[in-house]
Amino acid sequence: MKEDPDNKASHVTPYGQETEKKEQVARMFDNIAAKYDFLNHFLSLGIDILWRKKAVKLLTPGNPQTILDVATGTGDFAVEALSLKPKRVVGIDISNQMLEVGRKKMKKKKVDETVEMRYGDSENLPFDDNTFDAVTVAFGVRNFQTPVKGLAEMNRVMKPGGKTVIIEFSQPQTFPVKQAYNLYFEKLLPGVGQLFSKDNRAYTYLPESVQAFPHGEDFLDLMKKAGYKNTKATQLTFGIASIYEGSK
């Protein structure tokens, strides 16, 4: 029998099996929140910024006025979504420390009237059905305890005709990108991440969670299972990451 990719990823946790994944993920992001933005841009050589820009552009035709950014962290995707000139963006996350960094960022950028940073769990979203015109999530779904549940919740709170865009790491398949990526992700990144973040596990959990997580067609299957229509996957930078789209 084919292993359920959803379950496989759910068993990859930051600190072992003693507590549930959700609690561990929140704790891990609380631990690295202060250094998250710096490490993100440094370790990706700034490419993550271009990926968010590209993903947000896919929402332009729908002209969304209300956008939910799930697993918003410090709010970089929420800020990028402002390029669409929406009336309101809500970012939700289960890490209070990430949200705190994000709230300061919104104040500094003078966008705190438009962007609300709010505590909330993707698997039990505190919103009514059909609330938002669009939903975004970058590098979040892989961390959910039950990804398909989070995806179904995102679909539920989106208005009919609305669109979701998701960025997630994938696994490049071609030589020599695959080899270079594995070397970087498994050998270099954990060391550098540990040095700066002071969390021994965060940057070894990262490649482990990516390895265990479905990508490409397998991820689109999860989206379909969660109720999405018109699903589509587009590879970014030789397949290091992918953008997934789906509508309601």
Ligand SMILES: C[S@@+](CC[C@H](N)C(=O)[O-])C[C@H]1O[C@@H](n2cnc3c(N)ncnc32)[C@H](O)[C@@H]1O
């Ligand atoms: C890698 S960060 C990504 C942050 C941001 N989207 C970005 O692009 O930089 C992943 C975030 O997902 C959040 N997260 C994980 N599971 C979650 C859940 N069940 N509900 C809401 N947020 C969650 C974590 O707390 C963390 O802030």
